[in-house]
Amino acid sequence: MGPKPADPKAPGRTPGRTPDLGPATALKCRECGSTYPLDALYVCGECFGPLEVAYEFRGVSRRSIEAGPANIWRYRGLLPVPADVMTTRNTEPGWTRLIRADNLARELGMRELWIKDDSGNPTHSFKDRVVAVALAAAQELGFDVLACPSTGNLANAVASAAARAGIRSVVLIPANLEAPKIVSTAVYGGTLLAVRGDYDDVNRLASELAGEEDWAFVNVNVRPYYAEGSKTLGYEVAEQLGWRLPEQVVVPIASGSQLTKVDKAFGELTALGLVEERTVKVYGAQAAGCSPVATAFKGGHDAIRPVRPDTIAKSLAIGNPADGLYALDVCRRTGGAVESVTDEEVLDAIRLLGRTEGMFAETAGGVTVATLRKLLREGLIDPGATTVLLKTGDGLKTLDTVSSLVGPTAVIDPTLAAFRAAGL
Missing domain, CATH: 3.40.50.1100 (Rossmann fold)
Known part of the structure; x- marks a missing residue:
């Protein structure tokens, strides 16, 4: 059965022509499976479930991807964008660094830890x-x-x-x-x-x-x-690991969309035969002051109870996450977990990452590092498995949160005697 015609009462616009969105074929309801034309629609007219993009992938291979530009458009054959989307402009995001974090791994007692650092994007976040x-x-x-x-x-x-x-x-x-x-x-x-x-x-x-x-x-x-743009994080991690999937990944949760799409990316790469099949355990990270998904996970609940956010991690402060239930399902299905950490743990983790790896994370990154440390302490994550942690933004965005905690080692006069007197 083909896509249903657009409901004139549904949100969105009636298109003047059929859009060219590459491999995208329709919008499909996550809940009931109803399909709709490619338009500005996001809610199913049948059951009010969320819509997502459905595809028919053709001609995607490791070679075709590797021949693409050093940005997200190397994956345009897997995204709902026109085939002629801008690929040469050097202001496009993506292909950020995947860094082996050996110093942090030693500190935490881990064997192989990688950090996907998205602070290198144009506005310094994913x-x-x-x-x-x-x-x-x-x-x-x-x-x-x-x-x-x-x-x-x-x-x-x-x-x-x-x-x-x-x-x-x-x-x-x-x-x-x-x-x-x-x-x-x-x-x-x-x-x-x-x-x-x-x-x-x-x-x-x-x-x-x-x-x-x-x-x-x-x-x-x-x-x-x-939402499909978040898949490119998963694609890049796999490609940068030499076309292999990690065994574990730790992802911050705000709306929950990023976590679900990283999992979706791993599944697509596997289905296309671009990577060897493996179940990647997905772990979600939240701040304790806004942790509705972690609360549901730890309580064994199948519903997300909205909360009023109260945390320094404002980029994760979504008290009623649109994709919370789906993130919860991914973590349970893959054998992962969802955990939350206090603001104090977040600030300590930001300094830990800076001290061990010379990387400055915003508060969301502090949440993710602190959550990894807590998961290890509670025995919920394997320290011997290949693990990737997502650092989604730059610490320069949240300077106020740490400015009172760090500063000069000493303030001295411009003399050698003053330097000696400081006991450095």
Whole structure:
């Protein structure tokens, strides 16, 4: 049975032509399996389940991927983007470093630990990946305004990508967001709205606007395409490990989408015969002040109870995660776990990573490192297995959280005597 026609009452736009989104063939409901045309739709009209992209992959091989550019478009044959998507521009995200973290591994008592460092993207977080895919799809669907609700990193990525594309951006953020993230969004010149409330309040407003304005809200009405950008993290990890899957991966959870898409990427690579089949244990990391998925996992529940966020890890502060149940399912199905850590543990982990590997993580990265350490302490993760940890953003984005904890070893006069007196 082919895709159902677009419901005129459903969110989204009626296309003027059939969009060219590469291997994407339809949108499919995760819950009931109903299919819809490729459009700006994100909710099933039959059961209100979330929609995701369905594909028919053709001609994808290790050789075709390796011949591609050193950015996410090397995987365009696996993404919902036009075949002629920009591949030569050097401002595109992806192909970030996978670093063997031997010093941190020794500290934690592990055999083989890798860190996927996405701070090398254009706005220094993994959000550049998802926005690049959302932008390519949105423009193919006919949109000329890129918008989003955001906890910070997405705001940076949307404003920057829209500026490079020469289109308007509209970004909504919580008014109490970290100052560096506000500045590094406003500098791109788009419309920036600070909303009094937390992220869930901002998201509700954005969802209302998506039904009124003819804008591409990357994580609302074009969310199915946007979410697929996270798959490129999984693709790159496998390729950079020499076309092999890790045995374990630790992923931060905000909405839960990134975790599910990394798992999806591993499954696609396996189905295409690009890697040897292996079950990758997936572990989710949350801050204790916003840990609805970890709470459900540890309580053995099959429902996510929303919470009011209270944590320094603002980029993970989504109290009602849209993909929380699916993230929970992935961790259970693969034999992984979901754990949460306190703000104090997060700050200590940020300094641990800096001291051992010379890498500065934002608070989300601190959550992931701290969670790995806690999982090891509780015997929930194998220290002898090949493990990849996702570092999704740069510590320069959350300077305020650590600025009171670190500083000069000493303040001295510019004399040798003063240096000696400091006892260094």
